Amino acid sequence: MNQRNTKQKEIILKILDENRIHPTMQEIYDLAKKEDQNIGQATVYRNINKLVEDGMVIKIPSVGEEGYHYDINNHPHTHLVCNSCGKIIDIFENDYEKFIKKIASNNSVIIKKSLLVLEGICNNCKK
Numbered sequence: 001m002n003q004r005n006t007k008q009k010e011i012i013l014k015i016l017d018e019n020r021i022h023p024t025m026q027e028i029y030d031l032a033k034k035e036d037q038n039i040g041q042a043t044v045y046r047n048i049n050k051l052v053e054d055g056m057v058i059k060i061p062s063v064g065e066e067g068y069h070y071d072i073n074n075h076p077h078t079h080l081v082c083n084s085c086g087k088i089i090d091i092f093e094n095d096y097e098k099f100i101k102k103i104a105s106n107n108s109v110i111i112k113k114s115l116l117v118l119e120g121i122c123n124n125c126k127k
Contacts, residue, residue, distance in 0.1 A: 009047050011035045016057060016072035022079075022088040024066045055113075060088060063119055076100070078116040084125035091118075 015031045016023070023031070029044045048070060051057040058071040063081045069088055071079070078091040096116070104111045 008032075008036070008039055008043055009051070011039065012044060012047050012051070013056075013072065016070060020071075020073070020090075022060060022069035022071050024062070024069055026066075028070065058115065060115070061117060062086065076114070078118060080118045080120055080122070082122035082125055083119050084121055087122050087124075089122060 011032050012028060015028055015035070019027075019031065025045060025048060028048065029039075029041050032039045032044050048057065052059045052070075055074060056072070058074055060069040060071055060079050060081075062069055063083055064086050066086070071088075071090075073090065075092075076096045078093065078096060080089040080091055081087075082089070100111055100114050103109075
């Protein structure tokens with residue numbers, strides 16, 4: 001049983017690594033089903049939630065009704081969600097960690113985890 005879970009987790013990690021479009025849970029499940037017809041929706045949900053809990057995957061709120069999107073890139077970065085098409089764009093700024101440290105210092109708090117999501121209009125929709 002444990003090996004099966006490992007295989008299923010590997011399938012999910014591979015999907016996230018190969019699909020850097022910030023897929024939804026349903027998209028991950030659909031892709032996992034192509035890899036392993038026996039994989040169940042509950043198994044995918046359970047594994048994704050465990051990967052989020054373990055800090056291996058980031059859970060990004062959606063601006064639409066899709067629920068959440070998932071990102072395997074857990075290095076500090078910001079997400080820009082397009083209000084028009086729903087596309088999620090990774091933004092890597094050198095000052096991200098400095099910004100988080102400043103907030104922690106200015107408010108005398110310890111920040112253990114951060115997720116910055118900006119909403120706006122992507123370049124394609126802007127045209």
